[in-house]
Amino acid sequence: MLLISCPYCGPRAETEFRNGGEAGIVRPTRSAEMSDGEWANYVFTRTNPKGRFHERWCHVQGCGRWFTAVRDTVSDDFEGFHKVGEPVPENGR
Amino acid sequence: MTRFSIFSLAKNAMTGHSKWPEYWRSPEPKPAYDVVIIGGGGHGLATAYYLAKVHKITNVAVIERGWLGGGNTGRNTTICRSNYLYDESAALYDHAMKLWEGLSTELNYNVMFSQRGVMMLAHNIHDMQVTRRTIHANRLNGVDNELLTPEQAKEFCPPLNISKDIRYPVMGAALQRRGGTARHDAVAWGYARGADSMGVDIIQNCEVTGIRVEQGRAVGVETSRGFIKAGRIGCVAAGHSSVVASMAGIQLPLESFPLQALVSEPVKPAFPCVVMSNTIHAYISQSDKGELVIGAGTDQFISYSQRGGMQIIEHTLEAILELFPMFSRMRMLRSWGGIVDVTPDRSPIIGKTPVENFFINCGWGTGGFKATPGSGHVFAHTLATGEPHPINAPFGLERFVNGRLIDEAAAAAVAH
Numbered sequence: 001m002l003l004i005s006c007p008y009c010g011p012r013a014e015t016e017f018r019n020g021g022e023a024g025i026v027r028p029t030r031s032a033e034m035s036d037g038e039w040a041n042y043v044f045t046r047t048n049p050k051g052r053f054h055e056r057w058c059h060v061q062g063c064g065r066w067f068t069a070v071r072d073t074v075s076d077d078f079e080g081f082h083k084v085g086e087p088v089p090e091n092g093r
Numbered sequence: 094m095t096r097f098s099i100f101s102l103a104k105n106a107m108t109g110h111s112k113w114p115e116y117w118r119s120p121e122p123k124p125a126y127d128v129v130i131i132g133g134g135g136h137g138l139a140t141a142y143y144l145a146k147v148h149k150i151t152n153v154a155v156i157e158r159g160w161l162g163g164g165n166t167g168r169n170t171t172i173c174r175s176n177y178l179y180d181e182s183a184a185l186y187d188h189a190m191k192l193w194e195g196l197s198t199e200l201n202y203n204v205m206f207s208q209r210g211v212m213m214l215a216h217n218i219h220d221m222q223v224t225r226r227t228i229h230a231n232r233l234n235g236v237d238n239e240l241l242t243p244e245q246a247k248e249f250c251p252p253l254n255i256s257k258d259i260r261y262p263v264m265g266a267a268l269q270r271r272g273g274t275a276r277h278d279a280v281a282w283g284y285a286r287g288a289d290s291m292g293v294d295i296i297q298n299c300e301v302t303g304i305r306v307e308q309g310r311a312v313g314v315e316t317s318r319g320f321i322k323a324g325r326i327g328c329v330a331a332g333h334s335s336v337v338a339s340m341a342g343i344q345l346p347l348e349s350f351p352l353q354a355l356v357s358e359p360v361k362p363a364f365p366c367v368v369m370s371n372t373i374h375a376y377i378s379q380s381d382k383g384e385l386v387i388g389a390g391t392d393q394f395i396s397y398s399q400r401g402g403m404q405i406i407e408h409t410l411e412a413i414l415e416l417f418p419m420f421s422r423m424r425m426l427r428s429w430g431g432i433v434d435v436t437p438d439r440s441p442i443i444g445k446t447p448v449e450n451f452f453i454n455c456g457w458g459t460g461g462f463k464a465t466p467g468s469g470h471v472f473a474h475t476l477a478t479g480e481p482h483p484i485n486a487p488f489g490l491e492r493f494v495n496g497r498l499i500d501e502a503a504a505a506a507v508a509h
Contacts, residue, residue: 001402001403001404002394002402014402014404015404018393019393019394021348021395022395036494036495036496037494040346040493040494041344043437043493044346044437044493045344045345045346045493046335046344046346046347046348047335047344048335048345048347048348048349048395048434049335050333050335050336050349050397053395055394055395071394073349073395073396073397073398074396074397074398075398076396076398
């Protein structure tokens with residue numbers, strides 16, 4: 001089980017959280033002009049990296065707020081936790 | 094290849110079983126092959142076998158990063174069944190079931206396929222409605238499946254607790270009598286032995302580090318043992334499919350999760366069939382060695398760590414013990430995780446990619462073992478002809494663009 005540090009509440013057990021998958025997927029604003037392939041790409045395609053990964057978590061059994069975590073998907077070690085709106089270190093930095 | 098028979102057994106008994114030949118060679122990779130298959134698990138080896146057997150293409154290499162069957166082939170709970178809801182899935186999984194039924198004879202290798210029956214429990218009104226619907230759909234597709242009352246379920250599986258006092262009482266069950274189990278690593282070994290005897294090169298401890306693509310066409314693989322030219326490439330890398338496909342510049346609709354299983358100490362035969370409960374998440378059978386084989390769920394987050402959270406195992410064992418209180422003193426021997434590549438609709442992806450000559454067979458998620466023979470058979474056809482077999486045609490990557498999903502996720506509401 002992971003120990004997750006909610007940026008609002010502090011370290012809590014993983015069972016208090018709901019994982020929201022890959023972070024940084026922005027809903028397109030010009031959907032009417034997009035091809036089916038571009039739309040499929042937004043809805044279904046994921047990077048699924050082996051290594052450094054930006055992901056969303058929601059502290060459903062605590063403050064109920066969403067935040068971004070940076071985790072290594074091989075070791076499951078967290079690099080950092082970031083509130084919504086805070087700058088998140090990009091991949092490769 | 095020495096064929097196994099009563100005579101070869103007797104002959105080798107005379108020499109103390111010291112003269113049995115190796116099952117397969119360990120050749121040096123050749124500079125070029127007609128087909129290179131990435132991944133030496135059950136699906137990859139079955140693909141190589143049927144390429145050689147059905148399509149007479151024997152200039153084939155199977156490249157495996159570790160050892161044969163060391164990935165998900167050796168990590169699953171060995172369950173075989175074909176009672177899927179949708180027509181496309183029923184066709185695919187029942188194709189596999191028919192091949193399972195003759196597989197030991199076909200391979201001259203005992204894969205210990207045992208049609209002991211797979212019983213799927215229903216615990217609420219919704220379960221009962223879904224179960225009835227699935228049974229009707231199965232029957233229309235020629236797949237056996239029957240509805241049992243709780244009493245009939247207990248008669249079929251005496252350890253089952255059908256008390257009305259448990260938190261999620263058993264309200265009924267679906268039974269596929271043709272379903273059962275097979276010895277998972279024997280499946281890999283049997284296919285490897287068969288493929289090798291027809292000339293397929295099985296190259297273990299060889300990691301693919303890159304896919305060479307020239308003008309939109311895959312021409313070979315970079316490996317830890319040098320470049321290997323390939324006419325066609327089949328990627329059968331299970332949990333690492335995203336990693337391999339990204340080497341060819343392709344992003345897939347896949348997410349990889351750790352899925353756990355565990356086994357108990359071996360005991361005398363006590364459990365006659367396979368029981369699955371999707372609703373309270375319990376999967377259990379007893380191996381021929383005597384261990385209870387228990388399947389747990391996936392973690393909620395993407396990971397390649399091959400281990401999962403203890404709370405996932407705890408959740409599964411709570412369900413197992415409510416259904417089978419007699420196992421409360423059993424000691425668990427080992428638990429492990431495998432990395433499963435899950436698609437948005439929980440159905441596999443078998444077919445072409447935007448890169449010419451680069452084909453994928455992935456996305457089997459939490460339930461690929463049961464499909465091993467069928468998956469290999471249709472993927473061999475795809476690699477040999479360049480076009481999908483009618484059975485895997487609906488399972489192409491394009492379904493995520495045109496919207497023709499095969500949504501077994503919604504059909505079962507959980508993993509398979």
